[in-house]
Amino acid sequence: MNELVLDKQYFELKPTGLIVNRKPTFDEWMQAGEVLRYIEGSVHWWLGDWLNYGEQTYGEMYSQALEITDYTKGTLRNDKWMAKTFELSCRHDNLPFSYHQEIAALMKDEPEIALSLLDTAEAETWKQKELRDAVKKEQRKALSMGLPMPPDIEIWHGTIENDGKRIENDSVDLILTDPPYAAEFLPLWDELAMFALRTLKPSGFLITYSGQFHLPEVMSKLTKTLDYYWMFSLNHTGNKQLINPRQLFCGWKPILIFAKPPLVTTETKIDDVIIGSGREKNFHDWQQAIDEVKPLIETFSNEGNLIVDPFCGSGTIPLAAYNFKRRAIGIEKELNNVNIAKERICNIEQIKN
Secondary structure (H helix, E strand, O other): OOOOOOOOOOEEEEOOEEEEOOOOOHHHHHHHHHHHHHHHHHHHHHHHHHHHHHHHHOOOOHHHHHHHHOOOHHHHHHHHHHHHHOOHHHOOOOOOHHHHHHHHHHHHHOHHHHHHHHHHHHHOOOOHHHHHHHHHHHHHHHHHHHOOOOOOEEEEEOOOOOHHHHOOOOOEEEEEEOOOOOHHHHHHHHHHHHHHHHHEEEEEEEEEEOOOOOHHHHHHHHHOOOEEEEEEEEEOOOOOEEEHHHOEEEOEEEEEEEEOOOOOOOOOOOOOEEEOOOOOOOOOOOOOOHHHHHHHHHHHOOOOOEEEEOOOOOOHHHHHHHHOOOEEEEEEOOHHHHHHHHHHHHHHHHHHO
């Protein structure tokens, strides 16, 4: 929006209000709202430029400004910093001041990325939350690249099909994972079954969450290469999920346990019902809770064992494995999830140290 001008035949700005003359159409009324919205942000650009000019030319600062603007010192300090951070050529006339605030911190270290995000936000008419989420992704990426990972845990950006090949035959003690459940992802279960057969040590376990809707197909795919051990129930707490195709509310989730031949019974006794600790979806839509996987890790692996999660999402299972003194490898195809997983793990490491 290059012109901050109201249609004078309908709208008249006064120091204490807006006068509406005649009867504007709905579209004209909406357009006036857009102008007013941008005027609000533009005031902060104007104040910031005014303060920077005053400092450079006269050495006058906030005490004088406070007296004539009625803005707080914090607001004026922010306006001044914003105007200095964004040169006129970097400001987007068609984006509000608040959009520029979203990327201001990124401008300091990654100005090209920050301005690129503004370009995309304008071109694709992003909502402010979309821009905020994009900034967080970039910040996580930068953070994960600079943080050292603990020596016993790795998070790989890739897929089970391609990057799973990096894992040696007969080298994994436990595969603990949560693949996507929808019908379009059923071929992944064939890949998981073959991956488990190749990489698990003899008598090693595959433990996988599953949905109920395609459970027969999932069981069929896994039993082609592995021995069935048991099915656990993860009982949900709180709201139940509505399964529309069956018109029922689901209060539990299957946890399937298979073994690479020869099947050997565990020495530790375990209850086959796990009570869910609540939905932990802070980082990823399919994220599982660490407390829920603790009994599985402690029963089906030993300290120092290698646990692999080929669909690791935001890293809950590798993080849990690391917490319980296991080695871990996580594979995840979405780069943003990889960065989230690395950030979570490194934060835990910093707390420990």
